[in-house]
Amino acid sequence: MAIYPDLSGKVVVVTGGATGIGEAIVRAFAAQGARVGFLDIDEAAGSALMTELSADGHAVHFEALDLRNISALQAGIATIRKLFGPVGVLVNNAAHDERHPALKVTPEYFDERIAVNLRHQFFASQAVLPDMQASGGGAIICMSSISWMAGFGGMPIYTASKSAVLGMVRSLARDFGGDNIRVNAITPGWIITKRQLELWLTPEADAERSARQSLKRRIYPDDIAKLTLFLASEDASAITAQNYVADGGWV
Ligand SMILES: NC(=O)c1ccc[n+]([C@@H]2O[C@H](COP(=O)([O-])OP(=O)(O)OC[C@H]3O[C@@H](n4cnc5c(N)ncnc54)[C@H](O)[C@@H]3O)[C@@H](O)[C@H]2O)c1
Numbered sequence: 001m002a003i004y005p006d007l008s009g010k011v012v013v014v015t016g017g018a019t020g021i022g023e024a025i026v027r028a029f030a031a032q033g034a035r036v037g038f039l040d041i042d043e044a045a046g047s048a049l050m051t052e053l054s055a056d057g058h059a060v061h062f063e064a065l066d067l068r069n070i071s072a073l074q075a076g077i078a079t080i081r082k083l084f085g086p087v088g089v090l091v092n093n094a095a096h097d098e099r100h101p102a103l104k105v106t107p108e109y110f111d112e113r114i115a116v117n118l119r120h121q122f123f124a125s126q127a128v129l130p131d132m133q134a135s136g137g138g139a140i141i142c143m144s145s146i147s148w149m150a151g152f153g154g155m156p157i158y159t160a161s162k163s164a165v166l167g168m169v170r171s172l173a174r175d176f177g178g179d180n181i182r183v184n185a186i187t188p189g190w191i192i193t194k195r196q197l198e199l200w201l202t203p204e205a206d207a208e209r210s211a212r213q214s215l216k217r218r219i220y221p222d223d224i225a226k227l228t229l230f231l232a233s234e235d236a237s238a239i240t241a242q243n244y245v246a247d248g249g250w251v
Contacts, residue, residue: 001028001226004233008033011084012232013077015039015067015124016094018046020193021143024221025091025228030058032229037061037080037087039073040094059084067094067120068112077127086131089232092121092142095161099154110157117161118168125172129181137180139232142169144187144243149251166243173241182240184231189247192218214249 012029016022017038023045029036030053040046043064050062061083063076081087096116100109121142132138144166148159166185173183190209192201201209210216227246230236245251 001031001222001229004032004229004235006234007089007229007232010034010088010232011080011086012036012089012091013038013080013087013124013128014091014093015120017091018042018049018062020195021188021191021221021224022091022093023049024225025093026060027053028222028225028229029089029232030056030060034089035059035061035084037063037077037084039063039065039067039076041066067124068115070120070123073120073123074127077124081131086135087128088132088135088138090124090128090138090140091228091232092124092140092165094120095143095145095158097145097147097155097158100157101154102156105157113157114161117158118164121165122168125168125183129172129176129179132181133176133179138182139236140169140172140181140183141228141231142183142185144185146187146189146245146247146251149187149245169243170241177240182231182236184236184239184241185243186224186227186231187243187245187247188224189213189219189245189250191224192220212250213247217248219246219248 012034014026017026018040026038046062050060053060065072065076067073142165145162148163169183169185
């Protein structure tokens with residue numbers, strides 16, 4: 001991976017950083033010498049990752065919490081700030097892609113899917129924006145998904161949340177551009193995490209993935225982590241309000 005000297009010492013918050021793409025992002029920022037705080041509901045995986053990276057000399061802190069609880073999210077970010085200082089980079093990564101047939105969705109389940117896939121992205125941004133304003137700038141990177149662009153079925157509240165992320169990104173970029181805060185989205189294609197391997201990657205599905213992508217290789221969490229580093233770094237200092245699709249040419 002490229003080295004971005006301006007990321008060294010930066011305070012970075014990653015949501016959903018214990019496993020999957022978020023874990024790759026936590027590892028990538030730690031390797032840049034950033035001070036990384038990550039939030040996740042998976043206490044065992046998060047603690048193991050913190051222990052491993054701390055033993056390697058990285059400044060990493062894990063807060064076990066449920067991002068559907070906004071006070072817990074705010075408290076988690078406050079703890080990271082107290083430990084490492086004002087937040088300079090936020091990666092809104094956490095989500096949950098549980099399938100939900102439209103006819104079975106209740107009002108409560110609808111709200112819960114929005115809470116796990118969209119609401120925390122706004123409130124995490126709200127929690128770090130004053131730090132970024134006070135320190136002359138910052139970068140927020142929000143994960144969308146090609147699922148809504150490609151017209152996937154079977155999880156309409158997930159796809160609604162993931163398309164809404166782009167509207168939020170463009171509005172926040174407009175509102176806070178004057179503070180030199182850049183807000184961008186990454187739209188991953190099918191990224192082969194451990195969870196995707198275990199749950200969905202049958203030989204048939206893999207063949208379809210390959211047929212739909214222009215590039216035939218599998219896309220991995222590190223591919224998304226590299227793009228995240230770039231967008232967080234000064235090398236992307238002219239870029240805001242944009243969406244970067246990283247899907248091997250699927251959509
Ligand atoms: N993997 C893919 O193919 C793919 C494709 C498109 C978009 N994305 C997006 O990329 C991001 C990461 O995806 P992933 O595949 O690594 O997801 P994942 O499900 O493998 O991991 C998400 C992380 O978020 C955490 N999390 C889930 N619910 C939480 C909650 N309520 N509170 C705190 N933490 C919680 C999980 O414990 C996990 O560590 C998501 O925003 C996802 O929508 C992924």
